[in-house]
Amino acid sequence: MANPPDREEHHVPGDGQVRDHELGSTAADTRPTSLVRPSHTLHKVTSRVGEEQGAEGRTAETALPGLLPIMGASVLVGTLAGFLELALVLGQYHGLHQVRWSTLMMNRHASWMIPVAETLLVCGWSLLLFVPARLLASRFCKSVESREKAARFLHDWAGLVLGTFLLFGPLLTISGLHALAALVLALGLGFRLRTLLVRPTRLWRRNMQWGGALALAFLLAYSLVQENRVNAAPSAAWSRPETPAGGGEAPASRPNLLWIVMDTVRADHLSLYGYSRPTTPNLEALAGSGITFDQARSSAPWTLPAHMTMFTGLWPYQHGARVDRPYHGQSPMLAEHLRANGYTTGGIVANVRVCNANYGFGRGFDSYLDYPRNQVINLNETLCNSTLGEWTMNLLRRAKLPVPGPSPYFVHRSATEITADARSWLDQVQSRNANAEASSTRPYFLFLNFMDAHGPYIPAPNRPRKFWHGPTPSQAEASPVEGWTAVESRNNATPDQLPARQQKLDEVTQRLTDLYDECLYGLDAELGRFLDELRSAGLLDNTWIVLTSDHGEHFGEHGHFGHGSTLYNESTHVPLMIIPPSSGKASRVSQGKRIDAPVAHRDLPRTMSELLLPGVPSPFPGRSLARHWQSSTPQAPDPILAQLEKQPLDGKEVQTDLMMSADSLIDADHVLIETSNAPTELYQLFNDPKQARNLATETGEIKALRARMEKGMRTILADPNAASRSKAR
Ligand SMILES: [Zn+2]
Numbered sequence: 001m002a003n004p005p006d007r008e009e010h011h012v013p014g015d016g017q018v019r020d021h022e023l024g025s026t027a028a029d030t031r032p033t034s035l036v037r038p039s040h041t042l043h044k045v046t047s048r049v050g051e052e053q054g055a056e057g058r059t060a061e062t063a064l065p066g067l068l069p070i071m072g073a074s075v076l077v078g079t080l081a082g083f084l085e086l087a088l089v090l091g092q093y094h095g096l097h098q099v100r101w102s103t104l105m106m107n108r109h110a111s112w113m114i115p116v117a118e119t120l121l122v123c124g125w126s127l128l129l130f131v132p133a134r135l136l137a138s139r140f141c142k143s144v145e146s147r148e149k150a151a152r153f154l155h156d157w158a159g160l161v162l163g164t165f166l167l168f169g170p171l172l173t174i175s176g177l178h179a180l181a182a183l184v185l186a187l188g189l190g191f192r193l194r195t196l197l198v199r200p201t202r203l204w205r206r207n208m209q210w211g212g213a214l215a216l217a218f219l220l221a222y223s224l225v226q227e228n229r230v231n232a233a234p235s236a237a238w239s240r241p242e243t244p245a246g247g248g249e250a251p252a253s254r255p256n257l258l259w260i261v262m263d264t265v266r267a268d269h270l271s272l273y274g275y276s277r278p279t280t281p282n283l284e285a286l287a288g289s290g291i292t293f294d295q296a297r298s299s300a301p302w303t304l305p306a307h308m309t310m311f312t313g314l315w316p317y318q319h320g321a322r323v324d325r326p327y328h329g330q331s332p333m334l335a336e337h338l339r340a341n342g343y344t345t346g347g348i349v350a351n352v353r354v355c356n357a358n359y360g361f362g363r364g365f366d367s368y369l370d371y372p373r374n375q376v377i378n379l380n381e382t383l384c385n386s387t388l389g390e391w392t393m394n395l396l397r398r399a400k401l402p403v404p405g406p407s408p409y410f411v412h413r414s415a416t417e418i419t420a421d422a423r424s425w426l427d428q429v430q431s432r433n434a435n436a437e438a439s440s441t442r443p444y445f446l447f448l449n450f451m452d453a454h455g456p457y458i459p460a461p462n463r464p465r466k467f468w469h470g471p472t473p474s475q476a477e478a479s480p481v482e483g484w485t486a487v488e489s490r491n492n493a494t495p496d497q498l499p500a501r502q503q504k505l506d507e508v509t510q511r512l513t514d515l516y517d518e519c520l521y522g523l524d525a526e527l528g529r530f531l532d533e534l535r536s537a538g539l540l541d542n543t544w545i546v547l548t549s550d551h552g553e554h555f556g557e558h559g560h561f562g563h564g565s566t567l568y569n570e571s572t573h574v575p576l577m578i579i580p581p582s583s584g585k586a587s588r589v590s591q592g593k594r595i596d597a598p599v600a601h602r603d604l605p606r607t608m609s610e611l612l613l614p615g616v617p618s619p620f621p622g623r624s625l626a627r628h629w630q631s632s633t634p635q636a637p638d639p640i641l642a643q644l645e646k647q648p649l650d651g652k653e654v655q656t657d658l659m660m661s662a663d664s665l666i667d668a669d670h671v672l673i674e675t676s677n678a679p680t681e682l683y684q685l686f687n688d689p690k691q692a693r694n695l696a697t698e699t700g701e702i703k704a705l706r707a708r709m710e711k712g713m714r715t716i717l718a719d720p721n722a723a724s725r726s727k728a729r
Pocket residue numbers: 263264302303304351550551
């Protein structure tokens with residue numbers, strides 16, 4: 001019988017018995033030693049003596065691989081796989097600028113959670129796949145020949161398992177590679193690697209045990225350092241130099257900035273803007289203390305590009321952030337600029353999936369809270385941060401085993417949760433400032449995103465109802481999808497069916513509108529309460545407030561519901577208020593001012609950085625909006641771009657056939673809309689708010705105006721500093 005290659009065969013001198021394994025004996029191996037004959041009587045030693053250690057290596061045995069060295073090898077392989085996976089995750093995110101759903105769910109502690117999870121999982125899978133085979137071999141392979149075969153098989157098997165798991169987790173992270181393809185690939189490579197990873201030698205056994213212990217110690221130390229680093233981030237503000245680079249005033253005397261975004265709030269549904277229902281009494285009261293812009297425009301009809309423009313001053317095609325790609329980060333964001341100038345910065349968002357730190361929104365924030373779970377440290381969170389963990393949990397769930405459910409993607413944090421977190425953050429800032437030397441106090445920048453008006457429109461519980469008097473609706477009843485279904489049904493109706501289907505559509509539209517208005521009313525009430533509370537606590541002293549929305553919402557206008565599908569006014573006309581600190585000069589000149597010139601979100605970072613940091617050059621494009629209230633004469637507006645881009649995530653289109661590409665330009669009093677799959681539209685800005693009369697085909701003066709606007713749009717879109725647009729489309 002031929003000796004297997006690579007087998008260490010050794011005889012323990014003196015006892016005439018073969019030791020099954022040197023250090024890795026398991027309790028499972030209970031065979032009586034009398035069954036084992038000295039192996040040198042059966043085999044000639046043909047092993048690679050050079051690899052073995054001393055005289056022991058020159059004799060034969062039928063050693064089954066032990067549990068301890070296999071576990072040591074599993075720790076080593078798991079640690080290696082974990083860092084490989086981490087490198088691939090970071091490489092795809094930072095190097096290739098790719099975002100997947102899993103990227104958004106990534107914990108702030110992912111840098112250590114991924115290697116830890118991989119190590120735990122590889123050890124778990126190895127135990128599960130190796131131990132039963134090892135037990136069976138011990139139990140049934142009694143003869144030396146069968147033991148030898150079993151030993152050879154077990155070494156190969158353990159090598160295959162480890163080789164597969166060395167690569168399976170990392171391969172699972174590769175965007176576009178199906179899990180089954182990753183498994184087949186990992187199995188193939190694992191098969192090739194098996195003899196390298198598990199060797200039937202004493203040297204290997206000893207190395208694995210030591211190597212495993214060292215890898216564990218390294219992983220532990222690395223995890224502690226990383227955990228400490230992440231946890232220390234919110235305190236960083238107080239350890240920054242007291243006088244920031246770039247000159248200007250000392251941070252302590254600078255005003256705070258509270259930036260509130262009410263997600264999905266269209267301007268014309270607020271009584272602040274003359275809506276027939278009194279949806280926003282608190283905002284109306286607030287308007288008396290500052291400036292209200294009547295024609296503010298978002299740069300995009302959905303959350304991600306709209307917020308990104310608001311904080312970078314870049315048009316959507318310039319910042320490039322889209323559903324599968326984070327902000328490229330080549331220009332500073334407002335939080336980065338303010339932090340560099342002595343501010344402590346915090347962000348708390350209700351729209352956790354889209355205002356996610358991993359799209360770039362966390363840049364410049366000392367503390368950024370999106371998915372609350374993304375800050376949490378526990379076993380489930382650790383495992384789920386590795387793709388192998390996610391895959392394993394899904395497998396266990398399919399097998400109906402009791403494992404925690406997956407993290408929900410569509411989380412709406414309520415206004416009361418956001419205000420409670422905000423209050424707690426502001427209290428910390430206040431207390432740090434109270435205990436700091438005067439020269440090292442810090443002004444704050446706090447960004448809050450509220451999602452109460454976003455579909456499904458479910459009014460907050462325990463609030464008095466104003467516009468919706470029915471029972472609390474289900475998610476389906478309160479979703480814009482209801483509207484789309486009713487539109488489709490009406491559009492496909494025969495003449496006989498039409499009246500009933502039109503009536504159904506009208507009913508759905510009214511129900512969704514009532515619910516939406518109720519949500520606006522509830523949000524206004526909570527904002528009013530919150531701002532009063534901050535005022536009484538002295539947290540709004542010397543504070544600018546910016547209050548706006550990222551985009552609007554359709555309720556059947558132009559045949560649309562929800563948002564993200566058009567550039568009409570319903571999508572892009574948003575509320576905007578800028579409230580100066582109550583004690584300053586700005587307050588005296590701006591109280592109760594209304595500005596009717598069209599203005600863009602794009603100018604907000606420029607505006608606020610100049611107001612907060614006079615004397616510090618602003619790195620943001622555009623022009624400050626302050627000219628509109630500081631000057632006694634009306635100021636000419638700048639052209640306003642809005643963009644909609646069709647885009648995929650994880651290979652699928654979002655809202656298939658709802659999303660198309662479109663660009664819109666607003667000049668002094670007209671709106672031009674160019675859509676990829678429809679004729680050009682041109683509307684009057686002030687006289688046709690419902691955009692009912694398309695002027696695009698008119699001749700004469702209008703034709704010349706259209707040509708001018710089209711040229712203006714081309715000029716903005718041809719910005720040589722912009723990120724590649726063709727790549728994005
Ligand atoms: Zn939004």
